[in-house]
Amino acid sequence: MAGRAGMTGETIRHDAAARRYSLVIDGTEAYLTYERPADGRMHITHTIVPDVIxxxxxxxxxxxxxxxxxxxxxxxxxxxxxxxxxxxxxxPAWAAQMA
Structure with a gap:
């Protein structure tokens, strides 16, 4: 897993095997899941941020x-x-890459 610190020091973790990005704040996890329907494609399925954070x-x-x-x-x-x-x-830069 690779991590990258955010502006306030929290680290977004990427678990490629689980196809999941996550961030834990005050013991609560926010996450994004995706699929790989084909080589060279990422399909985002869910972005979940619990109300408490x-x-x-x-x-x-x-x-x-x-x-x-x-x-x-x-x-x-x-x-x-x-x-x-x-x-x-x-x-615009993201929209240009929509499959």
Missing amino acids: GGRGLGKRLVARALEDALAGGDRISSSCWFATALIEKT
Whole structure:
């Protein structure tokens, strides 16, 4: 697993085998899951931020990290997660990579 610290010091962890990005705040986990329907494709399925740690931009950080990694790897992206889809559509560089 690789981690990358966020602005406030929390680390987003990527578990490629589980196809999951996660972030733990005050003992509560927020996470994003994805699938690999084909080589060179990432499909985001869920972004979950429990209410107790909501309102801090954690979902957006998880989506951004997943998309940064996907684009760095040359992947095309798709999403069935309403939250991730809305962010992708608002960000031209991400929208350009939609599969």
